[in-house]
Amino acid sequence: MKISARNTLKGKITEVVKGATTAHVKIDIGGGTIVTASITNAAVDELKLAVGGTAYAVVKASDVMVAVD
Amino acid sequence: MKISARNTLKGKITEVVKGATTAHVKIDIGGGTIVTASITNAAVDELKLAVGGTAYAVVKASDVMVAVD
Amino acid sequence: MKISARNTLKGKITEVVKGATTAHVKIDIGGGTIVTASITNAAVDELKLAVGGTAYAVVKASDVMVAVD
Amino acid sequence: MKISARNTLKGKITEVVKGATTAHVKIDIGGGTIVTASITNAAVDELKLAVGGTAYAVVKASDVMVAVD
Amino acid sequence: MKISARNTLKGKITEVVKGATTAHVKIDIGGGTIVTASITNAAVDELKLAVGGTAYAVVKASDVMVAVD
Amino acid sequence: MKISARNTLKGKITEVVKGATTAHVKIDIGGGTIVTASITNAAVDELKLAVGGTAYAVVKASDVMVAVD
Numbered sequence: 001m002k003i004s005a006r007n008t009l010k011g012k013i014t015e016v017v018k019g020a021t022t023a024h025v026k027i028d029i030g031g032g033t034i035v036t037a038s039i040t041n042a043a044v045d046e047l048k049l050a051v052g053g054t055a056y057a058v059v060k061a062s063d064v065m066v067a068v069d
Numbered sequence: 070m071k072i073s074a075r076n077t078l079k080g081k082i083t084e085v086v087k088g089a090t091t092a093h094v095k096i097d098i099g100g101g102t103i104v105t106a107s108i109t110n111a112a113v114d115e116l117k118l119a120v121g122g123t124a125y126a127v128v129k130a131s132d133v134m135v136a137v138d
Numbered sequence: 139m140k141i142s143a144r145n146t147l148k149g150k151i152t153e154v155v156k157g158a159t160t161a162h163v164k165i166d167i168g169g170g171t172i173v174t175a176s177i178t179n180a181a182v183d184e185l186k187l188a189v190g191g192t193a194y195a196v197v198k199a200s201d202v203m204v205a206v207d
Numbered sequence: 208m209k210i211s212a213r214n215t216l217k218g219k220i221t222e223v224v225k226g227a228t229t230a231h232v233k234i235d236i237g238g239g240t241i242v243t244a245s246i247t248n249a250a251v252d253e254l255k256l257a258v259g260g261t262a263y264a265v266v267k268a269s270d271v272m273v274a275v276d
Numbered sequence: 277m278k279i280s281a282r283n284t285l286k287g288k289i290t291e292v293v294k295g296a297t298t299a300h301v302k303i304d305i306g307g308g309t310i311v312t313a314s315i316t317n318a319a320v321d322e323l324k325l326a327v328g329g330t331a332y333a334v335v336k337a338s339d340v341m342v343a344v345d
Numbered sequence: 346m347k348i349s350a351r352n353t354l355k356g357k358i359t360e361v362v363k364g365a366t367t368a369h370v371k372i373d374i375g376g377g378t379i380v381t382a383s384i385t386n387a388a389v390d391e392l393k394l395a396v397g398g399t400a401y402a403v404v405k406a407s408d409v410m411v412a413v414d
Contacts, residue, residue, distance in 0.1 A: 020226030088158030089295030157296030228364030
């Protein structure tokens, strides 16, 4: 499946914390940068996300803001 | 100003394309990764975003999805 | 690629309108329901989206609201 | 109230799971398609969302991605 | 229609600018605060949004960030 | 840091409720209007958000919908 989302950042999962319904997944995309995703527990289970696995952080362009110092 | 958004990816602006109301800004965050942001033309003007400038791609954790191969 | 987004609605593309930077794509998902997506022109080109093609509307669960009469 | 969101999918609620702060609501919109919404517990209470009730999944066009096989 | 979105800010429309596909609508919610919405041209037409009209800015709680000085 | 998000609403925090992973923060922006934000517990801790503190609700324009009666 190819998706319209413009941003797909490859990395390694460094943390998976499930809450009551919502999980937080951290992906190390290299260069010292960790990306945090807030997704459903159901998605964690279905995709079998686990520490050490390869994964992509996917973000729609309209959800990216720009900041400057 | 400190913001709750969990993801702040530092890089250099490589492209700014303004449309009628919406602009696309590309930021090279290193490691061969370009992030695309879709923001208002007004924000481009106000932040004086231009190619070569240092900028951050900022993304709320709830806007990050996770994908696996 | 499998993605964490909980909602993947299969249908047929009925309209693709490109603007200056942002395109609107309509997908008929059956039962008389048309879904409208606002995505980048670049994604339309890369995925070769065209009227009559099969496509999926993909939505993260945290972007779905619920309404009642 | 009429809202600018382009997508309003009518269906029947099939599941309501409340977490600590965030609830997941599933709506069967017909044709074998279930839509999952992640909303606040407070909204579930205020709208009295319950299994069997008629409800609409509402999504802003800019939150819809498009995917192809 | 009642919606799960937690934030509904009432005001008066002060500007409507249509682009090629995307419009920007400004709503004065009082206290010197203007809210900007980026929505489809189609929604502007359907809701007959025009300067001087009463309108609500509606935002899902998961799309609100918090910042501190 | 200056951010592209068009909407920054200043107010006072009136409630902070942490869930298992996701927190709800209410900010009174004046004129009788309370804004609710759903953010990570981690952000609440890092920004030391607490009742009575001054804070800003920040929203990207593309996450704002418009409604009319």
